[in-house]
Amino acid sequence: MIYMDNAATTMRKPKQVVQAVGEAMESMGNAGRGAHGASLSASRTIYNTRELVCNLFGGTNPRQVVFTSNSTESLNIAIKGLLEPGAHVITTMMEHNSVLRPLYEMCEKGIELSIVKCDKKGVFRISDMEELIEPQTKAIICTGGSNLTGNCVDLEKIGQIAREHGLLFIVDASQTAGVFPIDVQKMHIDVLCFTGHKSLLGPQGTGGMYVREGLSVRPLKSGGSGVQTYSRSHPKEMPTALEAGTLNGHGIAGLHAALEYLNEEGIDWIRKREQELMRRFYKGVKEIPGVKIYGDFSAMERCPIVALNIRDYDSSEVSDALLLDYEISTRPGAHCAPLMHEALGTVEQGAVRFSFSHYNTEEEIDTAICAVKELAKEE
Amino acid sequence: MRKKELKLVVTFHTTTDAMAMEKGCKKQGTPGRLIPVPREISAGCGLAWCAGLDDRELIRKVMDDIGVQEQDMHEVMI
Numbered sequence: 248m249i250y251m252d253n254a255a256t257t258m259r260k261p262k263q264v265v266q267a268v269g270e271a272m273e274s275m276g277n278a279g280r281g282a283h284g285a286s287l288s289a290s291r292t293i294y295n296t297r298e299l300v301c302n303l304f305g306g307t308n309p310r311q312v313v314f315t316s317n318s319t320e321s322l323n324i325a326i327k328g329l330l331e332p333g334a335h336v337i338t339t340m341m342e343h344n345s346v347l348r349p350l351y352e353m354c355e356k357g358i359e360l361s362i363v364k365c366d367k368k369g370v371f372r373i374s375d376m377e378e379l380i381e382p383q384t385k386a387i388i389c390t391g392g393s394n395l396t397g398n399c400v401d402l403e404k405i406g407q408i409a410r411e412h413g414l415l416f417i418v419d420a421s422q423t424a425g426v427f428p429i430d431v432q433k434m435h436i437d438v439l440c441f442t443g444h445k446s447l448l449g450p451q452g453t454g455g456m457y458v459r460e461g462l463s464v465r466p467l468k469s470g471g472s473g474v475q476t477y478s479r480s481h482p483k484e485m486p487t488a489l490e491a492g493t494l495n496g497h498g499i500a501g502l503h504a505a506l507e508y509l510n511e512e513g514i515d516w517i518r519k520r521e522q523e524l525m526r527r528f529y530k531g532v533k534e535i536p537g538v539k540i541y542g543d544f545s546a547m548e549r550c551p552i553v554a555l556n557i558r559d560y561d562s563s564e565v566s567d568a569l570l571l572d573y574e575i576s577t578r579p580g581a582h583c584a585p586l587m588h589e590a591l592g593t594v595e596q597g598a599v600r601f602s603f604s605h606y607n608t609e610e611e612i613d614t615a616i617c618a619v620k621e622l623a624k625e626e
Numbered sequence: 627m628r629k630k631e632l633k634l635v636v637t638f639h640t641t642t643d644a645m646a647m648e649k650g651c652k653k654q655g656t657p658g659r660l661i662p663v664p665r666e667i668s669a670g671c672g673l674a675w676c677a678g679l680d681d682r683e684l685i686r687k688v689m690d691d692i693g694v695q696e697q698d699m700h701e702v703m704i
Contacts (some may be wrong), residue, residue: 278641279641279644279672279673281662282660282661282662282673287648287660290641290644290673291645291649292644293645293647294645294646294649295649297642308693309642309646310640310643310646430635445669473641473672473673474638474639474641474672475672476672482639482640484639484640485640485642486640486642487639487640487641487642564662566704
């Protein structure tokens with residue numbers, strides 16, 4: 248099987264990650280729930296992982312790294328924990344439902360939402376975003392890169408605008424964390440939300456957020472914390488404030504190994520490799536008659552994603568044929584990005600998304616190009 | 627239970643601070659170890675850093691260096 252659905256989850260992980268999870272499941276206790284070796288082993292691994300995450304994102308303090316189960320949970324915590332009724336919020340058509348649905352939910356509670364429009368290539372103008380800023384605007388929430396087109400966003404520029412206008416800047420780094428350089432200080436990011444199982448190469452069920460020091464986020468959950476047992480309220484100190492309940496220590500051990508792998512290999516090398524593979528595929532399919540590609544490929548760097556359609560064929564049918572005839576795994580349909588499909592004009596047809604990993608090979612790319620060519624010939 | 631002696635016990639607001647303390651002490655070669663918080667200090671659960679009374683200054687230095695603030699610092703028979 249040729250796996251090209253890495254924007255959904257990277258299926259192939261470094262072997263160290265698999266090994267670390269296995270070892271953790273045989274040796275780890277519950278972090279922060281005792282002073283015995285097994286519990287301390289979990290606590291140490293989790294603390295060391297906080298440091299690695301903090302360093303990766305240019306944070307100032309590992310205590311500001313909160314572990315959650317994925318980006319969706321992090322975004323829910325940030326959106327519901329920072330916005331009050333009456334606040335105006337700006338987001339974009341590029342967003343995934345993990346951003347949009349919590350925002351729509353907050354709209355029912357009285358926030359006002361403006362959505363920056365994208366063109367047919369899935370790109371928005373930052374000047375359009377700036378024009379939407381009103382006196383009651385509280386936050387800008389946007390992705391670092393579209394999970395559908397792979398188009399990236401200039402976070403540094405948006406962060407600068409947010410800072411100039413005194414707005415909170417919340418970023419969904421689901422598609423970019425672990426491959427693209429992210430510096431929360433330089434980019435003026437107040438809350439960075441990430442998942443562990445995509446380009447960070449960790450296990451599913453890991454993820455988290457980096458919260459700027461001094462920013463207080465109202466927690467979604469309260470419960471066990473391992474400290475202040477007899478207090479009726481959940482501790483307010485970070486990161487415990489946002490981490491009620493047992494953490495996914497086994498998964499975080501895997502994420503730790505993944506972060507070490509990324510540090511050893513270097514994210515610049517991984518990104519370069521993925522860009523090469525993505526460009527090779529793009530060049531191979533862009534001239535095929537009947538193939539329509541979505542997204543902006545004039546940008547130097549973009550997420551390693553190519554979304555396409557063949558004529559007016561149902562994207563699900565094409566994806567199914569790719570699997571049955573060529574054993575290529577892709578993702579058809581809507582990709583939880585309803586507004587992006589609206590902008591691209593693909594609400595009915597969906598799109599076939601090929602998303603690559605540095606573990607893919609040139610041979611796999613060429614097989615996929617041939618497959619698209621053959622399918623495009625079919626009547 | 628066992629023979630006790632007077633020790634310095636530092637408590638923290640979070641497990642994360644306790645882990646930062648352990649790492650900082652280890653890095654600087656400062657003696658001590660993590661223990662469950664004794665009941666004389668708190669009836670709740672949690673971790674505390676336990677060291678000899680003579681190590682108070684060394685411990686304070688580690689905490690300053692790594693930016694950890696104690697919840698409390700006690701002298702306890704342990």
